[in-house]
Amino acid sequence: MKYKNKTHKLAEFAKELLDKKSLESGLPHIAKYVKEVVDADRCSIFIYSATKNELWTTLADGVERIAMPANKGIVGYTIKVKKPVVTNDAYSHPxxxxxxxxQTGYKTHNIVTAPIFNSHRDIIGVLELLNKADDFDDEDVRFMIFFAHYVSGFIELLKTYRDEEAYE
Structure with a gap:
């Protein structure tokens, strides 16, 4: 029963996402859904610039934009190892x-991240969830990998929309 509910929710989410035509409208929709399904407190979606070696949030719940070098933090570590990272004791992770x-006044207890790859398998960002009441587990990691594909597809679809509008 639980599986059918998640599947139904995912189908509804995907249908609604198709109506979003900008990062500003689509990313909050994505964040709301992923937080609800995984039962996390906050979601951040970082965009990665390889040329600037920088990460910045297009969306970070409860805080202003976060910008940082791409080799710092758990998000930067996610870029380095090119796979999800999970820690259920954030302050103990090196x-x-x-x-x-x-800076934010927010206390992070646990984190799960997943790299966001484009269709060429280049990392274009990182999806991050913070503070699940229970520990993050393998199912959450699998869901993050799956969901990072939605983020990637949405970002690439927006680029296609913009490219088509430029030709009109």
Missing amino acids: EFLTAIDE
């Missing part, structure tokens, strides 16, 4: 940036 919590 890559965790306590400075972000200090």
Whole structure:
């Protein structure tokens, strides 16, 4: 029963996402859904610029834009290892940036991240969830990998929309 509910929710989510034509409208929709399904407190979607070696949030719940070098923090570590990272004790992870919590006043307990790959398998960003009441588990990691594909597809679809509008 639970599986059917998640599948139904995913189908509804995907249908609604097709109506979104900008990062500003689509990314909050994505964040709301992924937080609800995984039962996390916050979601951030980081965009990666390989040329600038920088990460910045297009969406970060509860805080202003976060920008940082791409080799810092758990998000930067996700780019380096090119796979999901999960830690259920953020402050014990050697890559965790306590400075972000200090700047925002938010206390991070646990984190799960997943790299966002484009269709050429280049990393274009990182999807991050914070503070699940229970620990993040393997099912959450699998869902993050799956969901990162939605983020990637949405970003690439927006680029296609923009390219088509430029020719009109």
